[in-house]
Amino acid sequence: MHQVALTVNGTRHELEIEPRDLLVHVLRERLSLTGTNVGCDTSSCGACTVLLDGQSVKSCTVLGVQADGAVITTIEGLAANGELHPVQQAFHDHHALQCGYCTPGMVMAAVSLIESGEATDRDAIRSGLEGNLCRCTGYHNIVEAVFAAAGSPS
Amino acid sequence: MSVTESGFIGAPLKRKEDDPLLRGRGTYVDNIDLPGTVVMVVVRSPYAHATIASIDTAAAKAAEGVVAVFTGAELRDDWKAAMPCAWPVTEDMKNPEHFPLAVSQVNYQGDGVAVVVADTRAHAVDAAELVDVEYEALDVIVDVEAAAQEGATLVHEDLGTNVCYVWPLETGTFDEGADVIVKHRYVQPPLIPNAIEPRGVVARPEPGGDVTLWSATQVPHILRLLTAATLGMSETRLRVIAPDVGGGFGSKLDVYAEELLAVALARRLGTPVKWVEERSENALATIHGRDFVTTLELAATKDGKITSLRANVIASMGAYLQLVTPGIPLLGAWIYAGPYAIPNYSVMFTGVFTNTTPTDAYRGAGRPEATYVLERTMDLLAKELGMDRVELRRKNFITEFPATIASGLTIDNGDYHASLDKLLEHLGLGTLLAEQEGRRERGDVKQIGVGFSTYNEMCGLAPSRILGAIRYAAGGWETATIRCLPTGTFQVVTGTSPHGQGHETAWSQIVADQLGCDPSEVEVLHGDTSISPFGLDTYGSRSLPVGGAALWTAGEKIIEKAREIVAHQLEVSVDDLDYEAGTFTVRGSPDKEMTVKGAAWAAFAAHDLPDGMEPTLEATATYDPPNFSWPGGAHAAVVEVDTETGDARLVRYVAIDDVGTVVNPLIVDGQVHGGITQGISTALFEEAIYDEDGNLANGTMAMYLVPSAAELPSFELDRTKSKATDHPFGAKGVGETGTIAAAPAVINAVIDALSHLGVTDIQMPATPERVWRAIEEAKK
Numbered sequence: 016m017h018q019v020a021l022t023v024n025g026t027r028h029e030l031e032i033e034p035r036d037l038l039v040h041v042l043r044e045r046l047s048l049t050g051t052n053v054g055c056d057t058s059s060c061g062a063c064t065v066l067l068d069g070q071s072v073k074s075c076t077v078l079g080v081q082a083d084g085a086v087i088t089t090i091e092g093l094a095a096n097g098e099l100h101p102v103q104q105a106f107h108d109h110h111a112l113q114c115g116y117c118t119p120g121m122v123m124a125a126v127s128l129i130e131s132g133e134a135t136d137r138d139a140i141r142s143g144l145e146g147n148l149c150r151c152t153g154y155h156n157i158v159e160a161v162f163a164a165a166g167s168p169s
Numbered sequence: 170m171s172v173t174e175s176g177f178i179g180a181p182l183k184r185k186e187d188d189p190l191l192r193g194r195g196t197y198v199d200n201i202d203l204p205g206t207v208v209m210v211v212v213r214s215p216y217a218h219a220t221i222a223s224i225d226t227a228a229a230k231a232a233e234g235v236v237a238v239f240t241g242a243e244l245r246d247d248w249k250a251a252m253p254c255a256w257p258v259t260e261d262m263k264n265p266e267h268f269p270l271a272v273s274q275v276n277y278q279g280d281g282v283a284v285v286v287a288d289t290r291a292h293a294v295d296a297a298e299l300v301d302v303e304y305e306a307l308d309v310i311v312d313v314e315a316a317a318q319e320g321a322t323l324v325h326e327d328l329g330t331n332v333c334y335v336w337p338l339e340t341g342t343f344d345e346g347a348d349v350i351v352k353h354r355y356v357q358p359p360l361i362p363n364a365i366e367p368r369g370v371v372a373r374p375e376p377g378g379d380v381t382l383w384s385a386t387q388v389p390h391i392l393r394l395l396t397a398a399t400l401g402m403s404e405t406r407l408r409v410i411a412p413d414v415g416g417g418f419g420s421k422l423d424v425y426a427e428e429l430l431a432v433a434l435a436r437r438l439g440t441p442v443k444w445v446e447e448r449s450e451n452a453l454a455t456i457h458g459r460d461f462v463t464t465l466e467l468a469a470t471k472d473g474k475i476t477s478l479r480a481n482v483i484a485s486m487g488a489y490l491q492l493v494t495p496g497i498p499l500l501g502a503w504i505y506a507g508p509y510a511i512p513n514y515s516v517m518f519t520g521v522f523t524n525t526t527p528t529d530a531y532r533g534a535g536r537p538e539a540t541y542v543l544e545r546t547m548d549l550l551a552k553e554l555g556m557d558r559v560e561l562r563r564k565n566f567i568t569e570f571p572a573t574i575a576s577g578l579t580i581d582n583g584d585y586h587a588s589l590d591k592l593l594e595h596l597g598l599g600t601l602l603a604e605q606e607g608r609r610e611r612g613d614v615k616q617i618g619v620g621f622s623t624y625n626e627m628c629g630l631a632p633s634r635i636l637g638a639i640r641y642a643a644g645g646w647e648t649a650t651i652r653c654l655p656t657g658t659f660q661v662v663t664g665t666s667p668h669g670q671g672h673e674t675a676w677s678q679i680v681a682d683q684l685g686c687d688p689s690e691v692e693v694l695h696g697d698t699s700i701s702p703f704g705l706d707t708y709g710s711r712s713l714p715v716g717g718a719a720l721w722t723a724g725e726k727i728i729e730k731a732r733e734i735v736a737h738q739l740e741v742s743v744d745d746l747d748y749e750a751g752t753f754t755v756r757g758s759p760d761k762e763m764t765v766k767g768a769a770w771a772a773f774a775a776h777d778l779p780d781g782m783e784p785t786l787e788a789t790a791t792y793d794p795p796n797f798s799w800p801g802g803a804h805a806a807v808v809e810v811d812t813e814t815g816d817a818r819l820v821r822y823v824a825i826d827d828v829g830t831v832v833n834p835l836i837v838d839g840q841v842h843g844g845i846t847q848g849i850s851t852a853l854f855e856e857a858i859y860d861e862d863g864n865l866a867n868g869t870m871a872m873y874l875v876p877s878a879a880e881l882p883s884f885e886l887d888r889t890k891s892k893a894t895d896h897p898f899g900a901k902g903v904g905e906t907g908t909i910a911a912a913p914a915v916i917n918a919v920i921d922a923l924s925h926l927g928v929t930d931i932q933m934p935a936t937p938e939r940v941w942r943a944i945e946e947a948k949k
Binding site for chain 2: 051057059062089112115
């Protein structure tokens with residue numbers, strides 16, 4: 016077992032974890048942050064995307080021990096004072112979610128894409144979200160939502 | 170009363186469902202964490218066909234954290250019936266006995282042979298690796314056409330054949346002497362539905378032997394009935410809850426082994442049992458779609474009037490029959506002629522067992538398979554006739570409605586010319602063809618093509634009498650209850666079971682218009698058999714055509730009872746009352762009025778109701794549709810094909826659909842976007858590939874291409890509208906239209922891009938390798 020310290024959504028947690036524990040399992044099972052979903056076992060779908068020190072990562076591709084000392088934001092930590100983050104709001108406004116399972120990861124990836132300044136046009140948004148799969152929406156409204164959010168001050 | 174579409178019906182309301190999902194507060198099965206839960210893992214066969222010589226579970230049982238290990242033989246007596254198939258399509262259909270775990274023989278890679286239950290998932294996975302199964306491999310048959318041949322390796326030796334059934338529908342004789350006959354063979358490979366949420370179940374034993382089952386299912390009601398039957402339980406002892414469900418597309422329209430296992434083990438172990446599917450497990454253990462080989466023939470006069478259609482369909486069942494496996498091909502059986510008036514009709518279906526994952530419903534279920542071969546063949550016929558492909562379609566469209574078609578069903582309404590006209594307005598075909606001509610003349614590496622698909626489909630499953638006539642075990646009605654609460658709000662209980670379709674929002678819009686309230690004043694409950702005891706769930710684009718009609722009908726009952734209350738309270742005759750959007754007015758006395766909300770309070774207080782009237786204002790309606798729902802439309806794809814690499818990229822997609830009255834255009838557009846994406850993906854990317862030993866060679870998301878945003882363009886949508894005459898407010902189904910229409914439009918476009926090089930055929934999916942080979946082949 017290893018001792019790690021994670022700051023998740025502004026709260027510091029000290030945990031004993033197994034070396035094989037994935038970050039997504041630490042978040043879901045140890046911290047009960049079940050907003051971050053698991054959709055695959057090959058790091059393909061991006062449903063588990065979170066921000067780690069400000070960068071979007073697939074939390075199934077990071078070991079819990081690798082995240083020692085990191086500052087992590089999950090979907091639960093995005094809304095400030097109960098108000099939806101502009102990307103969450105844009106997903107609502109543009110009907111960019113149906114079943115909602117890919118949504119937390121897609122929103123986190125979009126937040127990172129916008130903050131990095133790469134969401135410059137629809138093609139760039141499509142390329143930038145390549146690692147996040149949605150089976151419901153055909154991406155049309157996700158692209159519109161991210162495009163709208165990228166143009167509005169966050 | 171009629172729908173004016175000036176109110177909430179037709180308005181692009183943002184969804185009520187979104188907020189918790191956007192905040193990470195969804196209640197998907199994997200998020201359910203009950204005290205004392207143990208985790209189940211299924212040990213699966215690596216062989217596609219083998220007998221089980223022995224299973225040694227001793228090491229697994231001794232492993233850390235393990236609670237129990239069971240083999241198929243050890244659980245055999247838990248099953249009071251075999252796994253259910255609800256659609257014995259013929260009297261002599263072969264249905265191999267099939268249990269949640271194989272007992273003596275495995276018949277596809279992924280067939281379950283044992284379960285391990287442990288305190289944590291990690292311990293269960295570790296212990297599952299210690300289950301020692303000795304297999305004796307058998308010969309394997311994967312190819313559906315080969316499996317149908319005499320002398321083929323048999324999946325189920327005891328059946329003496331791989332043929333599950335033969336089902337013909339012939340209403341006319343094929344015109345062998347026609348001016349022109351075209352005939353083509355099409356392969357539609359198996360597809361993995363890939364809902365982004367894998368399946369999952371939690372079964373909790375309750376006092377007295379009851380069980381509560383949470384499942385990522387589209388069909389909580391069907392699941393309750395058949396789980397109870399399979400386990401020999403009283404239905405009253407099983408409650409099934411579909412919490413937030415992360416997509417289904419037909420793949421969660423089933424009764425799965427793991428659902429039955431979890432209930433059985435929860436009863437045996439007396440503690441909650443949880444199972445969540447891994448993605449690569451999903452590729453093996455959740456049903457596949459398609460896997461058809463079809464030969465289609467069209468006969469026509471030399472001026473392009475189609476006189477006969479003949480289809481021969483060989484459809485894989487996979488290794489066993491799941492809930493509606495054998496019926497899936499038949500869901501297309503009546504629409505092989507699509508939107509065209511073709512007088513002589515004959516189709517023949519052969520269902521065949523193979524050593525592959527069982528097939529069952531995947532978005533469109535039988536209808537994409539029909540539309541694909543028809544629309545591909547329409548292009549071939551146009552070429553053979555030297556006729557414009559759009560003109561050929563126009564010339565054969567059904568134009569008079571209601572239309573009784575050669576297959577025997579009646580299409581209530583449609584306007585296929587209107588959709589095609591609008592498509593051509595949006596498309597700018599002349600400009601595209603000029604661009605194509607220029608690229609051809611210059612010999613550009615990248616060529617463009619335009620492909621069409623004009624379609625209709627039958628959905629809104631389904632009229633119960635027709636289902637009975639085609640041997641489906643149950644009906645096709647739906648129920649809804651509306652309760653007018655004392656505070657002037659409304660509680661709706663629906664038998665539909667949404668998993669992304671937005672029923673809470675759309676049902677609220679319907680009630681708001683009909684009974685006069687704001688959609689925020691409507692609560693919609695669903696997906697729990699204790700709350701909605703009757704229901705037939707969500708699939709086959711049925712929720713609005715059938716469930717929405719049930720809701721509307723319940724609303725009419727509310728209005729009728731409210732009318733009596735209002736007449737009594739205002740001391741007028743019921744015949745003197747006019748009703749519109751929630752308010753009764755008295756003819757000739759404009760100052761006298763009362764709302765449904767007012768009647769609801771009066772019915773709750775019950776101080777002054779008509780003599781003999783029961784208090785409370787509540788109504789339940791069960792709606793059995795008189796006909797299927799018949800959406801239709803016209804789609805076009807524009808692709809750019811790199812003739813050196815074979816890479817085909819979709820650059821535009823235009824979809825014009827007629828889905829009748831639209832309740833929420835945001836939701837309807839979303840359904841179309843998602844539907845056409847799955848059709849596009851069928852055309853360009855997706856195929857479950859089995860090797861000759863029956864190994865699924867691409868059973869992960871790293872190997873099986875579920876498209877990302879980067880593979881797709883934005884879509885251009887518009888609508889035409891012919892109201893469904895068989896629906897109380899004119900709505901038609903929309904969930905599957907895109908998937909049904911899209912694949913042939915895309916493949917027709919790829920072939921069009923390469924037709925000047927002599928390419929006439931490309932098999933789906935049109936991967937770079939297949940396209941490149943087709944180009945090279947045409948050069949020879």
